Amino acid sequence: MEGRGFLLHISSLLLLPFVVSDSSNIESVAPIGINYGQIANNLPSPDNVVPLVKSIGATRLKLYDADPRVLKAFSNTGVEFIVSLGNEYLSKMRDPKQALSWVKINVQPYLPSTKITSIAVGNEVLTFNDTSLSANLLPAMQNVYSALCSLNLQDRVVxxxxxxxxxLQTSYPPSSGKFRSDLAGCLTPLLNFHLKTGSPFLINAYPYFAYKADPKQVPLEFVLFQPNPGIVDPVSNLHYDNMLFAQIDAVHYALESLGFKNVCVQISETGWPSKGDADEAGATPENAKKYNGNLIKLICGNKGTPMRPNTDLNIYVFALFNENMKPGPTSERNYGLFKPDGSPSYYIGFNGTSFASTNTTSGVGNSGGTPNTSSSPPGSSSTGYLSITSDAVVSCANFFCVYSISIIHNYFIING
Structure with a gap:
């Protein structure tokens, strides 16, 4: 690192695992997962992100590509990785030879030193309203899985x-959770694939959008995991004191309604922005601190949802860094737990790392370190993940609005 003129200052305190204290003042190491996006031109190099991730005790990272610099930097750290294939690669992955080539270049060389555990093929494909994209999804997943099998990696990587x-077509009450009827033709074979291969069903869930859509009606305490009367599902009689758990259980019930109750659900993205435009209600450091801090406390407490109380929460917080090149409203660039210099965006139990100087490149998704003079492996990187406020998620935000109205209606009926 010194040869590249990079000076990293980190105190012994910062090398301690990220801990949070519950009401009994018992400290627990948080088995947190974090999304590591790189749509920025001012991020530290992957080599220098390693001590930052270690300092907060994060054990899992999710990439939106298969950046070789990141995978090499985290070799022998024990951190688990989800690597990703962008939507733009789905048509190519319909060719078994292309899928095999991608796995050979972007996954196999890094195992077992770098603990790649999952490959996410595409992101939010089914809500793009693009029939060709949806048609490519399952064949792409099947071919990537077949490639893993041919390399005897299927027991290591899902x-x-x-x-x-x-x-989801309905989500309130959670027990009425159902998938959209127009997606049944895509979802059933996809769920059969999950059941056959033992891979998790990933959901991106943002209670923030429910609050942003109607801040006068949605109780802030209910979306920030703060004390509140909550709601009771009139069918299951289960009590919910936060929106995220209600959303997760709505997915559980939707899976059960199709006969797939044994498919594991994981939350691949959730978070809260620390800054936003004037019309982005609730996007403040204080609310982001409460949302992510309280969420991590729940994860540390090994508390499942009301429907699955004994199932560990597998949740990836969005995101590791603020990303200054993301398009869209101000909130898009302010979901990070950390600023690019390694300091916390807000304090929730860790101090961060001070980067005295940072060598970056100007290319999106190729930030930090010395310029990458060698060409990246085919398909190793993407132009970036979806904007959180993309059309797919805007439709989701509108859906949340209907969801929240139902919640508030019952909230006041139950709590008078």
Whole structure:
């Protein structure tokens, strides 16, 4: 690192695992997962992100590509990785030879030193309203899985894809959770694939959008995991004191309604912005601190949802860094737990790392370190993940609005 003129200052305190204290003042190491996006031109190099991730005790990272610099930097750290294939690669992955080539270049060389555990093929594909893209999803996943099998890696790496909550037709009460009827033809064979291969069903869930859509009606305490009367599902009689758990269980019930109750659900993205435009209600450091801090406390407490109380929460917080080149409203660039210099965006139990100087490149998704003079492996990187406020998620935000109105109606009936 010194040869590249990079000076990293980190105190012994910052090397301690990220801990949070519950009401009994018992400290627990947080088994947190974090999304590591790189749509920025001012991020530290992957080599220098390693001590930052270690300092907060994060054990899992999700990439939106298969950046070789990141995978090399985290070799022998024990951190688990989800690597991703962008939507633009789905048509190519319909060719088994292309899928095999991608796995050979972007996954196999890094195992077992770098702990790649999952490949996410596409992101929120089914809510793009693009029939050709949807038609390519399952064949692409099957071919990537077949490639893993041919290399005898299928017991080490699973294949999955992430969905927007807009795939749900109903979600309130959670026990009425159902998938959209127009997606049944795509979802049933996809769920059979998950069941056969043992891979998780990934969901991107953002209670923030429910609050942003109607801040006068949605109780802030209910979306920030703060004390509140909550709601009771009139069918299951289960009590919910936060929106995220209600959303997760709505997915559980939707899976059960199709006969797939044994498919594991994981939350591949959730978070809260620390800054936004004037019309982005609730996007403040204080609310982001409460959302992510309280969420991590729940994860540390090994608390499942009301429907699955004994099932560990597998949740990836969005995101590791603020990303200054993301398009869209101000909130898009302010979901990070950390600023690019390694300092916390807000304090929730860790101090961060001070980067005295940072060598970056100007290319999106190729930030930090010395310029990458060698060409990246084919398909190793993407132009970036979906904007959180993309059309797919805007439709999801509208869906959340209907969801939240139902919640508030019952909230006041139950709590007078």
């Amino acid at each position: 294949v999955t894809t992430a969905h927007s909550l807009a795939i």
